[in-house]
Amino acid sequence: MSDQSQDVDGGAESEDDDEEFELEGDMDREQGAAVLRRLADGVESGTVDLGGDEGTVTVPERFEVEVEFEEDDDEQELEVEFEWPTEDGESATEEPESDAEDEGSDEDQGE
Structure with a gap:
């Protein structure tokens, strides 16, 4: 990876106190x-x-995933983003919704 160029902006706080870490660099498919x-x-x-x-x-048990593909005349971009709410700077845990019908159907399949 000696020919790999990386710019890392880690822990820097912007004007609105958001923390940001970014890893960006040229690499081959295997490295990516x-x-x-x-x-x-x-x-x-x-x-x-x-x-x-x-x-x-710390990544919570449930979160939102966004995969975005953009194409311009001279560039293509594939971006993957994970997002979840926070409370007091910590990941907020959302309880997964339970569906009584789904639980019952699992029991029926085991018989």
């Missing part, structure tokens, strides 16, 4: 896939390590 796998492993375990002095992000 490795970044996504590391991110996916962290999401699955509930903690994403941002690396270095940047710390970690």
Whole structure:
């Protein structure tokens, strides 16, 4: 990865006190896939390590996912975003909705 260029804006606070971390750099498909796998492993375990002095992000059990593809005349962009509410700077836990009908149908399938 010696030819990889990365700009990292981590922990910097903007005028509205939002914290931001961004990893951006030129890499090949294998390197890009490795970044996504590391991110996916962290999401699955509930903690994403941002690396270095940047710390970690706790990922709640449920969150919103947005995958966006944009195409201009001279550039294409594929962006993946995870979003969830916070309370007092911490991830707000939303209780998953339970559906009594779904629970009953699971029992019927096991018989």
